[in-house]
Amino acid sequence: MxxxxxxxxxxxxxxxxxxxxxxxxxxxxxxxxxxxxxxxxxxxxxxxxxxxxxxxxxxxxxxxxxxxxxxxxxxxxxxxxxxxxxxxxxxxxxxxxxxxxxxxxxxxxxxxxxxxxxxxxxxxxxxxxxxxxxxxxxxxxxxxxxxxxxxxxxxxxxxxxxxxxxxxxxxxxxxxxxxxxxxxxxxxxxxxxxxxxxxxxxxxxxASMEAERDAVFPIPIGFSQRNVMASPVAVKGELGSVGGGxxxxxxxxxxxxxxxxxxxxxxxxxxxxxxxxxxxxxxxxxxxxxxxxxxxxxxxxxxxxxxxxxxxxxxxxxxxxxxxxxxQGSPPAKPGSAAYGAEWVARADDAGAAPAQIAARIPQLKALNVRWVTLAGKWFGASGDWQPRGETFSAEAIQELVTGLHRQGILAGLSWTPLAVEDGEAGRKSGGARVAKDHPEWLVLDKSGHHARTGHNLAALCPAVPEVQEYIKQAVVRFIQTWGFDGLRLEDVYTVPDCHNPAHHHKSPQDSQRAIAEVHKQILLTVKSLRPEGAVTIASGGTPPNFAWLPYVNKVETGGPAGSPQVRHGIKMYKALLGPAAAVSANTIEGTGSREDLGGEFASTVGLGAVVGARFNRSAGADDAGYKKWLKIYNDLMLSQGEFQNLYVTGFDDPEGYVIQQHEKTYFAFFASQPDKPWKGELDLRGLKRGRFRVFDYANGKELGTVTSPRLRIAVQFTGYLLLEVSPQQ
Known part of the structure; x- marks a missing residue:
């Protein structure tokens, strides 16, 4: 009590x-x-x-x-x-x-x-x-x-x-x-x-719930949602559970x-x-x-x-x-300039993502000014050990890949899930991680004394155990100092179950959840001590983050399995929680599994001041004209380093509006509620000072005219989205 x-x-x-x-x-x-x-x-x-x-x-x-x-x-x-x-x-x-x-x-x-x-x-x-x-x-x-x-x-x-x-x-x-x-x-x-x-x-x-469930929506009649915080929340599918919030x-x-x-x-x-x-x-x-x-x-x-x-x-x-x-002591970490670089996430379990194949793409990536390549997916043998698997992803092959990226001026990131561990149970074919066999006393136990389950139906190391904290820290040292990576991407990180392991002498079973922040703090401090410009990114799908670890990352990634509106809602959420110039990656390009909304996804990313991320290997690849266009716009403007301003009310302003202030220019992004139908009318350009302004459609390279105070409105017609650059004129 x-x-x-x-x-x-x-x-x-x-x-x-x-x-x-x-x-x-x-x-x-x-x-x-x-x-x-x-x-x-x-x-x-x-x-x-x-x-x-x-x-x-x-x-x-x-x-x-x-x-x-x-x-x-x-x-x-x-x-x-x-x-x-x-x-x-x-x-x-x-x-x-x-x-x-x-x-x-x-x-x-x-x-x-x-x-x-x-x-x-x-x-x-x-x-x-x-x-x-x-x-x-x-x-x-x-x-x-x-x-x-x-x-x-x-x-x-x-x-x-x-x-x-x-x-x-x-x-x-x-x-x-x-x-x-x-x-x-x-x-x-x-x-x-x-x-x-x-x-x-x-x-x-x-609340952290299913990735496909947008956290922002109108309240219907007959609605009921419990919104559990901190504790794990069961979800359908292979993920198994999320939680935190x-x-x-x-x-x-x-x-x-x-x-x-x-x-x-x-x-x-x-x-x-x-x-x-x-x-x-x-x-x-x-x-x-x-x-x-x-x-x-x-x-x-x-x-x-x-x-x-x-x-x-x-x-x-x-x-x-x-x-x-x-x-109260939980200020957000400040992102370095490297955190705003465009990123390609290469999943080891996708076709075309072996180290040699990734290395072959380096000239394309360099031409597109992609700043980061992050290795994700099943590059490891067992969760918890975090050691390279097989000949394809050997330690030597991974280090050679990192060296090759560095030679071309590209930073290397590595994706992992710190506290998850395979224990050989829950129907998995794997024999389990060595850490689970060597140190079973480190694991979170449920009330019945069995290994408690976390995301992907895995067991969990208890973050409140000092030896676990040191084990995680040494893994970070191996990734950054030994293998040469520049940053870490923490994937599918949510929360951990209550811990009833008597060996841990907890004052409360919730001590496991309350210690999550300390583990993530040590991860960030270790990365920054070895790579001052290093990035620590959290990827929690389309769900709200766990605020316990949010102050200890300097870049966040929002997903959008439900489509571009979910991406925009997530970006706005993170800009509120971490600051108007926070490094928020919308690494969802093709995340919906459909290329029909490719422009909408890029517009939702660039227009809201998020960092562009993509998974080229899922379809056409880095030579696709769409990627070239949007990555050039992103790198030319770098709106991700501008200041997000909240001047339009989600759900009540139509079209949906967003504003980024970048130096003396103001950038507006508008999205129609029905993206497949033309929107026609006058747009209210909020936040501008007195004067005369040039209005330019920077996504399509079109001049739209000028506006002059006090009537800062412009008549337009567009389908899907409209991105505007508004600059003062003498």
């Missing part, structure tokens, strides 16, 4: 007013003795309450009301008029939409909050140096449990409120906490959408959105279910299953969750979440 840590807050005087009216405190700075100016700034957050009304926490731009059941409703405040807006239904009458608790198999529903004795503190933390913490207590007489709802709001992040629930056993008998639902919200799009349906939201779901769920309309998630630095086995009621109202919340037994006067605290309100789409809350996590 997790105990509530004692925080050091400066106590403030609770303000009990007779109305819900608020007092906004002026932020400023003053000097008191030897205290610094920063320490004496006053928070702009104000708190008001009375017995029969909600506790209102307000600051410029946002408001958070705690209703009688503990329901926290978020509002966005319009600066010009001070009007507040929310897409949440307001709790009224006998409704009880707040948090829920199940103890010893039954729901405890008789908690009563005491708003009169709420407490207010100044709060300083890694998230923000200025803010307020509000605590409201409730008590269940049937179970003798005291609950404390703590809400923290920071001046630096006015659109986010952080919540934590703490349960204290006041009785004399032990109790078991079965399930907790916190951060519950009921959303109704019709509040802000005229004549709209209640479920008229687009959504982002951070970004602990955020977001829903939005054209004008207003709401997101929830958690802000704990370590992985947490939680879920963020989203479902619709028959009337179309959408509900979401954070669910935890502690399974913890509390003795008398012991307490349990939930992971810190958040609610955020925003204008825009999922980019906004993901960017906000990334900023908060960065402040």
């Amino acid at each position: 997790t105990m509530l840590r004692q925080n050091k807050f400066r106590a403030g005087r609770a303000m009990l007013l007779s109305a819900i009216g608020v007092l906004v405190l002026n932020s400023g700075a003053c000097r008191r003795g030897s205290r610094s100016q920063e320490e004496n700034k006053i928070s702009a957050v104000s708190v008001t309450a009375e017995r029969a009304s909600p506790v209102v926490t307000r600051l410029p731009g946002a408001e958070y009301d705690i209703w009688p059941s503990g329901y926290v409703q978020a509002y966005q405040i319009q600066k010009r008029t001070s009007r507040r807006f929310s897409i949440e239904q307001q709790e009224a009458g006998a409704a009880s939409w707040g948090d829920k608790l199940w103890v010893d198999g039954k729901e405890v529903s008789d908690f009563v909050y005491d708003f009169k004795s709420h407490k207010e503190y100044d709060v300083r933390s890694k998230i923000g140096k200025l803010g307020k913490r509000v605590e409201v207590k409730a008590r269940s007489m049937s179970k003798q449990i005291e609950k404390t709802l703590a809400l923290e709001v920071f001046d630096d992040f006015p659109n986010m409120a952080v919540e934590q629930l703490t349960y204290l056993n006041l009785g004399t008998a032990d109790i078991r906490l079965d399930r907790i639902q916190a951060q519950r919200h009921r959303l109704d799009a019709s509040i802000v959408v005229v004549s709209g349906q209640r479920n008229a939201f687009w959504s982002f779901h951070g 970004v602990p955020v769920v977001a829903l939005w309309t054209a004008t207003l959105g709401l997101a929830i998630g958690h802000v704990e630095p370590l992985s947490q086995a939680v879920a963020f279910p989203v479902h619709t009621f028959p009337d179309g109202v959408v509900e979401t919340y954070m669910e935890v299953e502690p399974g913890a037994r509390l003795k008398s006067h012991e307490q349990y605290s939930t992971p810190r969750s958040f609610v955020a309100t925003y204008t825009g789409d999922y980019f906004e809350p993901l960017s906000l979440y990334a900023q908060v996590m960065s402040r």
Whole structure:
């Protein structure tokens, strides 16, 4: 169980007013003795309450009301008029939409909050140096449990409120906490959408699920999805399981959105279910299953969750979440210039990808200015040992290939799955990896004492074991220092199962998941120590990444088995999480298995500022005219190093729009919702400053005319996509 840590807050005087009216405190700075100016700034957050009304926490731009059941409703405040807006239904009458608790198999529903004795503190933390913490207590007489709802709001992040629930056993008998639902919200799009349906939201779901399932989509009637985080998630097919995820769920309309998630630095086995009621109202919340037994006067605290309100789409809350996590010690790694080089991924299990055949393609690759060649697929004998297999992929042949690439100025990458290991079980013909035989004590065990299964139905090395961490580090040294590779591509990396191996002496079975970050941190540090410009890439298919390892890669790869829209949604997700100039590879060219969408895939990559990647050996090859055209455009413009700007709302702007700022030029990418039908109309070129601008279709080499402020719109007709370069004119 997790105990509530004692925080050091400066106590403030609770303000009990007779109305819900608020007092906004002026932020400023003053000097008191030897205290610094920063320490004496006053928070702009104000708190008001009375017995029969909600506790209102307000600051410029946002408001958070705690209703009688503990329901926290978020509002966005319009600066010009001070009007507040929310897409949440307001709790009224006998409704009880707040948090829920199940103890010893039954729901405890008789908690009563005491708003009169709420407490207010100044709060300083890694998230923000200025803010307020509000605590409201409730008590269940049937179970003798005291609950404390703590809400923290920071001046630096006015659109986010952080919540934590703490349960204290006041009785004399032990109790078991079965399930907790916190951060519950009921959303109704019709509040802000005229004549709209209640479920008229687009959504982002951070759970890692099937690669073919796009994480961004509109919410239908009858929808239900659990969104499990951190733990493995079973999927159909050879992959077997995925898992991990970004602990955020977001829903939005054209004008207003709401997101929830958690802000704990370590992985947490939680879920963020989203479902619709028959009337179309959408509900979401954070669910935890502690399974913890509390003795008398012991307490349990939930992971810190958040609610955020925003204008825009999922980019906004993901960017906000990334900023908060960065402040808590998880900033994204910075990519070197080499990470932006165009890449060819050669799979060892594809025809034409033996070392000698790859070497024969080097002149073509050099002519196309391909910067990386990454060896993927079954180049190894057994997962876990990561040693070359057979004569075709011998250590000597691999090293000769790397040397040949280096002679031509091409960097070499190697693909592997660090913690996966073949154990000779689960119906595999292989006898298993040597590491599994020599060190069975390193493996993750399930509750029954058997090898727990991970992706591709493989066993897993436990990342919390120090010897495993050193073993992985030495493998990296072999790949980079001995074999000469310049970077690593971590493929099909998601999460690991709970570990019940008694030899590991875990405090919790989830220690295995919480140690993933340390393994990936060591991989990145080792690569960078041997190759300062080296790239560590994660490839997790089309699913959202595991945020635990995301800060320890300097390049990411998004897939799109469901087609080009999934590619674009993935690129936008990573630009939000890692920064507007993040090195995001869309290594999906021909990933759908069809060449009909080749132009759309390249346009989705180049137009959104992603790094071009391809698998030429699956069809026509590197001499194909399409590859030549798009690789030249990519290398000439290098939009992947530009700044991604979120100026169009996914799901509500038609056509779908994206913006990249590169020096003094602005690049727009538009995609029709029906790619096989012509789109005709006026495009709103957002983000441009005052002046006159030249508009150029850089994919087709066509001049489209000029636009002049204040009317920065242009009439066009296109099919599928349109890529524009807009430059200022004197």
